[in-house]
Amino acid sequence: MSHSAPGLNYLNHAKGFKSWALTLDHKRIGIMYMVAVSLAFLAGGILAILVRLELLGPGETIMGPDTYNQSFTLHAVLMVFAFIIPAVPAVMGNFVLPIQLGAKDVAFPRLNLASLYIYLIGAVIVMFALVNGRIDGGWTFYAPYSTSIGNGILFVTAGVFVMGFSSILTGLNFIVTVHKMRAPGLTWNRLPLFIWSIYATSIVQVLATPVIGITVLLLFLEKAFSIGIFDPALGGDPVLFQHFFWFYSHPAVYIMILPAFGVISDLMGTFSRHQVSGYKFVALSSVAIAFLGFLVWGHHMFVSGQSAVSSVVLSLITYLIGIPTGVKVINWVQTMYRGSVQLKSPMLYAIMFLFTFSIGGFTGIMLGVLAIDVHLHDTYFVVAHFHYVMMGGNVIAALGGLHYWWPKMFGKMYNETLAKIAAFLVFFGFNLTFFPQFIMGAQGMPRRYYDYLPQYEFYHELSTYGSWVLAAGLFLIMFYMIASLINGKKAGLNPWGALTLEWTHTTTPPDHHNFHDTPVVTRGAYDFHLAKHLFEYGGEVTELDLGGDGTAAAPEEAPVPNEPVA
Amino acid sequence: MSQDHGHHIVPVKMLLAVIGILVFLTILTVALAQVELGIFEVPVALSIALTKAGFVVMIFMALKWDNKVNATILAVGVLCVLIFISFILIDTEFRGDLSNTTEATIMDEQRMEQTLDGREPDRSDISFNRQ
Amino acid sequence: MANPHTNQPAHVKHYFVSSEQQFDAAKMGMWLFLVTEILLFSGMFVAYTIYRSWHPETWMALSTALDWKLGGLNTLVLLASSFTVAMGINQIQRGNQKGLLLNLVLTFVFAGIFLVVKYFEYSAKIEHGLLPGASFDPHGVSHGFDYATYNVPYGPQFFSIYFVMTGIHGFHVLVGMGLFAWITWKAKNGAFSADYYTPVENCGLYWHLVDIIWIFLFPLLYLI
Structure with a gap:
């Protein structure tokens, strides 16, 4: 070519x-x-x-x-x-x-x-x-x-x-x-x-x-x-x-949450500087969750009038989903424990994810319990649960991924300080919006209702205030991301010191054909114990110490990494 | 160059044999439908259809000589269909098996139970509001 | 015909390493697509299974309303078309472009016959009010048979399932005819050879699946 x-x-x-x-x-x-x-x-x-x-x-x-x-x-x-x-x-x-x-x-x-x-x-x-x-x-x-x-x-x-x-x-x-x-x-x-x-x-x-x-x-x-x-x-x-x-x-x-798991795994490895x-x-x-996901749909229908046999069987299988999900969460925590964590903005989202997703996941298992679901069905508890999974899982991970790959996509760094402020606003606003919904749901506030009894007013107020904080955080992200395109600092080849091919073997932003030569892979995606060796010979960054905003480590005129790492 | 890499060519004789079998099985299934088979009617018709589908997949679609990945894909798809059908059947075959879906209150039920205890076991006058 | 940059045959796209990789990828993609088709139809088979298990008497009574002679004829027509597709691939694998063309044309014709027969079947049903759901209103006398006797409970569901299943299947036959018209045109222009016949292979796989769906529809609807 x-x-x-x-x-x-x-x-x-x-x-x-x-x-x-x-x-x-x-x-x-x-x-x-x-x-x-x-x-x-x-x-x-x-x-x-x-x-x-x-x-x-x-x-x-x-x-x-x-x-x-x-x-x-x-x-x-x-x-x-x-x-x-x-x-x-x-x-x-x-x-x-x-x-x-x-x-x-x-x-x-x-x-x-x-x-x-x-x-x-x-x-x-x-x-x-x-x-x-x-x-x-x-x-x-x-x-x-x-x-x-x-x-x-x-x-x-x-x-x-x-x-x-x-x-x-x-x-x-x-x-x-x-x-x-x-x-x-x-x-x-x-x-x-x-x-x-x-x-x-x-x-x-x-x-x-x-x-x-x-x-x-x-x-x-x-x-x-x-x-x-x-x-x-x-x-x-x-x-x-x-x-x-x-x-x-x-x-x-699981179409919504599985990709989030992937983003989080990559972030955990890269920013803990350790093999996942x-x-x-x-x-x-991931594959186990994909498979089990096909066996549990009946837990949405416990009060639909389906047979009790069906409800019991599907409730039991629902618990099984907790196993592979738990395996992931425990391994992520373990990765952080063994590695040396760098609190860059993408990693903030990954850590945030551990909190919000775990709450969403555990309440999901609660809702899978037949007896509890009959009480909580169609209340704000369900609303809070799936927002903790969808927003606290998928969206938080997507934001982490966006911050992680943004420099690769556009070759520009965003403002790290603003990013950290925004991450805090999102975390705080998100929890303020949805945590009160667990409480009022458990107290019986039905979902989708236009009006409600005065006793729920306090929680609804908290929730609405939270939504403003959350929105402020998200708009701040939109602002500095767009600003970075206009006057952002030039991103280095590998600002995070990651080891996957998009960071080690392509230019920033990538070439039209991705690679000048097809890379030959000789190691795992997270072999950070080899990192010192790799970076010395790969020529992307001069040292592994990625202080400051991460761009300083990459030389201005970095050589094009067209040599496959031996 | 494709041929060098071993794309299997299904021989014409085999194709002819398979179309012969398929036509025979079609006639067989029509003939058996005219006979009274009772509870075996559905299983017989389905197994003939499955056999026919098997021949088409294996020989006409050449899955027998194809990459194992493609066979796995088909197997996973069929497995999903089986899950789909069987899990819905778990519901529909047992629909209405909950005993507390009656309109009667607990007090009513207790009273009915006492009535039952004090009489010959003739349950016809007790109507549980079952489907 | 080779691509000057990669020394590959012209049909190989630049992001593939070899013709073999491209062929395997295309075929795997096709099998995945076939699985999505199977799952699409599975919804109707589930509806069939559930309603049949609830109302077996309706199903047994109304399967006689469908003409097994026409259904059987269509089964044979589709089997024949599957055979011609397989023959066509056999021919092009041996480099016989004329053999491929003949078989593709035959397949197209068989698909057309299938739809014509289907048209006559549908017309008869519509004429006597054997229609889905709320439109179900069996009436009229034909060959000394009073269609009003088909007015049984859950008859509307039977004909809903009959029309939706055969309708979606018929649509797939129509799409298949379009595909075969396209590759017949390409085959006529000599686009395929023993080295490159991926579209024929994939259209063939699609067509066999359409055949397999009918293999199940025929006994389930017409016979039992």
Whole structure:
């Protein structure tokens, strides 16, 4: 292949709208996904702020009940389908995965670009329907209510169906890429844990997403032609809809959280400067979670009227999920204990994750207990639980990953001081928003209600104040990230001293073709005991002491790392 | 160059044999459907269909000579379908097995129980609101 | 035809090391796609299983409403088309482009026959009101048979499942015809050889899956 001139990278080697809109480069597709997904997060986030504002006091605060119902539905649908599911796999997976594998691109670049456009089309259809269609049943679209609320549901189901395709194509692409495109010497035991978790995620995406496809198709037909599969008035079974829906949507929870595990594993290794403890267990626990995730969907349906046998069996299997998850958390703590922790902003998010995700995880097991769930079902306890997992798990990890790979993506460092302030605001605001919801949930505050008894007012107030702090933190991140693009310091080749291929074998930002020569891998992804040796001969950074903002360690005119590390 | 790397060519004779078997099995399953088989009707029809599908997968789709990864992918997919069906059946086959889904209060139930105890075991007048 | 930079045949993309890697990747991707198709259809098979286990008498009564002769004919047509696809791949693996072309055209024709038969089946059902869900209204007399006798409880569910299953399957046949039209065109222009026939292989895999789905649909709906 033609070697690019020095100074040219994937961002500036070609210019103009067409060079982005028709690109097959996984890095550019990842960046475009990032823009799209961030917009969805922004829209969903603003709705969340409005919903919280409405709940500041009992009765009407800023919007009427109908608007409220539509707002939380729109918030949920945007966050679940348009933000969290593609957030880590499609953004960081696309950008990082092929480079970490030592590949020039994913296996099917055209499919990759197609998945972006399919995602955009689906998102537009869903947005259109939600804004015009008066959809107010929450993101789960339970039949028969969802088929009785106007024709907007036709568009929502069509949009979710289309976005599902995008998810399937991404997953399929990554599985084949991991199997067939690894660099010479990159055995399964040497794969970065981020790859392992994206791989497990992709398996779930490929196996579960088709079922939501047929589910929303049947819902579409139920609405359009009254086919009577789900509608009890026509002889159908509404519980069957819940089975279909959760057969996808429970594994989808792992589509959301597994990539976060991968990001956290990478951060733990790099910033503890130590081999991730129990590497094989952490890697295989991702696959175990992916598999177990298919066996537990019935725990969403304990009070739906499903059989007691089913509830008991699925409750038991739910406990098993705690085992591989616990294996991960314990190994991360062990890694920090053995290593020497550097409190850079990405690592702050990783540590934050240990707290918030553990709370989310443990309350998840509580909700999996049959007897407790009957009491807590459809209360704010559930709302708090899944926000601790989704936001405290996925979003926190995604923010950590964003701070970690940002210098690689754009070649610029953000302001580390502001980043630490923002991390604190996010942590504080997040807990202030959602912890009170556990308490009022346990006291019986039902979810999705527009109005509430005065006894819950204190907790609702706390929660709303928390949402402002959280929003301030997130907007601060947006501010300094954009500012870094304009006047950020130039990032070095390897500001964190990480050992995965995207840091050791590519320029910053990476070349259009990722590598000048295909790397040959001779070590594991976290062999930090070899780091001294590697950096002395690899020529990326002159020393391992990464004081200050991390950029000082890299020489201004660093040699292009085109020699595979021997 | 692909041939050098050992893409298996399924011989024409084998393809002809398989299409022969498939046609025979189709006729067989139609013929058996005309006979009264009772409870064996569904298992027989399904096993014939599975056999046919097996021939198509192994010979026509050449999975027999293919990369093991592809066979694993198919196996995992089929496993998922089995989980899907069987776990829903755990619910639907036992639907309504909860004994406390009656509309009667606990007091009512106690009273009914006492009535039962004091009489011959004729339960027809006690209606538990079961599905 | 070799790519001057990599000394690879022209069909090999630059991010692949070899033709073999590209072929394996494409085929693995196709198998993964087939698994998603299996899971898509599995939803309908689950609905079938559940409703059949709840209302077996309806299912046994209404399977007689479907014409096993037409269904059987369609089974044979699809089996034949699967055979021609397999033959086509056999031919191109031996470098016989004309043999491939002949078999692809035959496959396309068989798929067309399948849809024509399906059209006649659907018309008969629609004429007598054997329709899904709320539209279910069996009526009329044909060949001395009164269709009103099909008006049994849960009949609407049976026909919902029948139409959705065969409808999605029919859609896949239609997509398959599109795919075969495309690769027939390419084959006519000599795009395939013993070295490169990946699209034929993958369209073939897709077509066999469509055949397998029908292998299950036929006995489940028409016979038992």
